[in-house]
Amino acid sequence: MTESAGWLGRARRQIQKNRYSKNPLLKGSTLLIRSPWYVWQFLTDGFYRTTILNRLRNPKSLHLTCNYTKMDRYPEIFSLVRAHFEELGKVESPDLKILSFGCSTGEEAFSLRRYFPHAEIVGVDISEWNLKQARKKNNDDRIRFLFSDDNTLEENGPFDAIFCMAVLLRIAHRMEPAPSSADEYPIDKFIEQITELDGHLNEQGALIVYHTNYHLRDTPLYERYRALTFDFTEKDLIPKYDTNNRLMPDSDTQERVFVKERNAS
Ligand SMILES: C[S@@+](CC[C@H](N)C(=O)[O-])C[C@H]1O[C@@H](n2cnc3c(N)ncnc32)[C@H](O)[C@@H]1O
Structure with missing residues (x-):
């Protein structure tokens, strides 16, 4: 240099x-x-513009404001989830319903099609600009891209798998991580969103939570879920915070795919 x-x-x-x-x-x-x-x-920049407008219109529901994505970004995770539904005898079923939460410009949904050839796939995002790009590329009538709000999940769920990856964070590894996440992205916001997603997931369904500022095991949901064991080769570089919003030392975990054992009572 x-x-x-x-x-x-x-x-x-x-x-x-x-x-x-x-x-x-x-x-x-x-x-x-x-x-x-x-x-x-x-x-x-159309994406930047919609992000700023979203910050003004939906400050409470906005999570990560970057829309980076790519095809087959998480091959190990996708294969592990596929193996789970193979075990349940559902992987070829046209009734399988998958949600890509924070789908960005659609690559996650298009990648999922390769692993789940017959599933119905719904991608939701809070940026209309992202959705427009995704829809332009889509020629699969079993993939839909919809605006993310409270009603969309209610009207289109419940789902057998919810992929929530690189969405529930504000403090990325490219930044100098603040010692506390309380101002920028408090744990309550994570818990609120993950609880909403849990409400739209079927029993024995898979919740995929990866590249986030918090661990699922630090939420009340965790006792109703079982983490699938796998030796992932990719390291999770996103800074992690604890239940008091304090930065944790390197706390990568192999827990990324969770099977829902039962609904909330
Ligand atoms: C980095 S992209 C992740 C794309 C894809 N999931 C991946 O991992 O490649 C994050 C996306 O989350 C979206 N997002 C932020 N808050 C959201 C919300 N409340 N509901 C749905 N999407 C949201 C952003 O607009 C952005 O497109």
């Missing part, structure tokens, strides 16, 4: 860090420095 790249990199990281500073002067001046960039992005 050249000296200027090193200098630039350090400056960029410092600016990134200052955005989450508790010092209002530091935070305010950083926002001011970045404001021309924000305006430019708002004018030229």
Whole structure:
């Protein structure tokens, strides 16, 4: 790396860090420095624009605001879930119903089709721009892309599998993780969302929770679920916080796919 790249990199990281500073002067001046960039992005980037508008319209329901995704992003997870439904004798069933929660531009749903050739697949996202891209690419009449709100899950569920990956977080590994998540993304928000998803999942269904700021085992749901054991090769780099919103030391876990043993009583 050249000296200027090193200098630039350090400056960029410092600016990134200052955005989450508790010092209002530091935070305010950083926002001011970045404001021309924000305006430019708002004018030229459709996803960014819908994200900002969503932040204003749905501040409570918005989770991660980045829409990175790609085809077959999680082959080990997809295969493990497929094996679970093979064991249940349901993998070829046209009645199998799968939800991709936070589907972004659709690649997760299209990848799932390769593992579940006959399933009905619903992708939901909070960004209309993402949904528009997903719909443009879709030529499968058993895959639908819908706006994510309280009614959508109620009207289209219950599901046999809910994939919730790279959605329930705000503090990514690219950032300097704050010692507490209380301001940016408190655990209550995670629990609230995961509880809602649980309410739309069938018994013996699979809940896939990965790349999040919290562990499922730190929620009240966990006692009704069984984690499927598997030796995943990919390491989860997302910073993890505990039940008091405190940053935990490296706490990667192999628990990513959970089978629902029973409904809430
Ligand atoms: C990084 S993408 C994840 C895409 C895909 N699940 C994957 O892992 O490749 C995160 C997505 O979550 C969406 N999102 C954020 N809050 C949401 C919510 N409340 N309901 C549905 N989607 C949401 C964002 O719009 C974004 O498209």
